[in-house]
Amino acid sequence: MKHMLRALLVAALLLPVGLAGAQEEPVTIEFWHTYNEVSPEHEMLIETLIPMFEEMHPNIKVVSVPFPYGEFRQALLTALAGGEGPELARLDIIWSPEFAELGVLATLDEVMPDFEALADAVFPGPLSTNFYDGHYYGLPLDTNTRVWMWGATVYEEVGLEAPPETIDEVAAQCEAVKALGEEFYVFGDDNTTGWNLLPWIWTFGGDITDPDITMASGYLNSAQSVAALEFLAEMVQSGCFSPAMIGTASDPSAGYFTDQIASILNGPWMYPIAEAQYPDFEIQTTLMPAGEGGSISVVGGENIVMFSTTPYPEEAMEFLRFTQSDEYQLKMSETGQLTVLPRLLETEYYQTHPYYGIFLQQLETARARTPHPKWTQMEEVLTDAGQLILRGEMAAQEALDIAAEEIDALLAE
């Protein structure tokens, strides 16, 4: 027994020596993200891009850890709290301020010597979503926006010739589409989050807060914001828009691809999905129908951030640089991820691309959701108000008055 203990002890003492001796071993860095495993983007990452990077940097091994979007924020927070976070993560642009406020992100503009050059190379809009309290905590990875997608089959069937250019024309198309039956809709969306509601609110001329993000009263409950929500409520209750917005009907994207829903607002990732699952379907696009505020859609996209806890900042930054390269950005463009590098728009790939044009055009006027650490909570208030209004349980003015007051309180904290 004693001999065995002694042997174990000696082995334990020798272990660090063995590890130190194996310096040739590559460093492993983890990259957590929500690249969709069903669509081709994740495949591109693990089968093309990571191998490409590892070949250039044989001393670094990159482990890709995909998460479903809905679970990612909490999974990441929990891991970080337990000290088990990754080196790098791809964050939805709306999460960046929150993680920066938590103090877990590396201040890239301080730790990365070439940060300025990288920052100068990207679109300023997406870059700004990495800014919090005087510093940059990440770099943009991809950008996108929602455009109006319509289905040629439904349009032809009901005798509509062109997609709506204005909000009034959207409403006017209702009768024609409803002639097909109860379960056919002019438009469908799946919730009342900022992503869903803001294109309407902005297009009607409303907003959530003042430009300095100090208060919601006077903006979220303005006449224009109220008009937007009243319009949506009327459309949902009259059966023109799919009740999926209030959670009482199934996924509108599937309805769109199967010609039950004439139009949706969605992003460029819909093309690879259509190609894979509905190869006969041809997506038609136009700009968000205009209202009093113009044709305003919502900016989406992701940033790449590095965590301050990583023991391998140099290796992690190397991969971060790689994501900002032409190769990475062009390869990801093939999977529906719009590039954040303006220089690539001059390339033949973008010049001749079949469908990116409309998204780039919409991005010229699109706006970002409120860049604020409290956004998740603000959005919950907005989502709940939207549900109350669209379900017809509360008048738009009343619900938005209450919501504005609640968001004021959040912003005052």
Added chain:
Amino acid sequence: MQSRLHHRWYVPYAFLLPGLLLYVLWMLYPLVYELYISFFEWNIMPGQESTFVGLANYEQALTDPNFWLALRNTAQYTVVTVIGQMLLGLGVAVLVHRVTFGKRIFRAIYYLPVVTSWVVVSFLFQYLFSSGRSGLINHILVSVLGLLPEPVAWLGESSTAWIAIYALGIWKGVGWAMVVFLAALQGIPPELYEVAAIDGAGEWGQFRHITLPLIRATTLFVMVALIIGGFQVFISVYLITGGGPLHRTEVVLSYMYDRSFGRLLFGYGAALSYILAAIVVFVSFLQMRVFRRPAEIY
């Protein structure tokens, strides 16, 4: 050697030690630590400051309408599912008890839902109750049986969403209640029934005056265990409705989870869980008192 070992006072403790250590490490330490967290505005990130706020989290909970709604929902869930599980569990136990052929098979069939994973069956129920004509329940009620004129958006309204959640809770728990009741039924001496039959007692009379009194202790045990379980409902609600629509199907644990992991209010979440624990202890204590009667006599 062996006898000497038995006489050393520390031997039993030595055998208890591993279990005790595990208990302290995995149960006691987290419990105490959570109590500590509940007095703070807790920052979960390692190395970051947390602010001591005393009882503020508890005060906040008592004035939070969402918490009261969640508590009411939890209590309703407990009442509905405990009654459902006990009635059905006892009913099935009586039937299975009488079966002479294939008793084990019936017992296994009814027990099967108990051992299935909550996650799997929650998704299954979410699918069964999905809205539109494609949902299986809708399909049966509308297209097959013609009981409803059009499909119901089960999970879109809180009133109908509860049906799905209650149904799952009862379906999944009946088997456990049945097995426990069955054991109790088998412990009743058959002579008692024979004597009662000779005295002219009917089926119902026998059940009412022999079976029920003799399984009293078991009934109490089943009830206490089910109520504690009912208050801890989480996975089914979290997965089937996510507390929606509009937080109307939120139960205490899902609300606690949402505050903690959604809003990062870990101190508040810890306070909520302590309030829930206090309620469960109180209710269990109350039951023990109410049901305490002189020992049953055969």
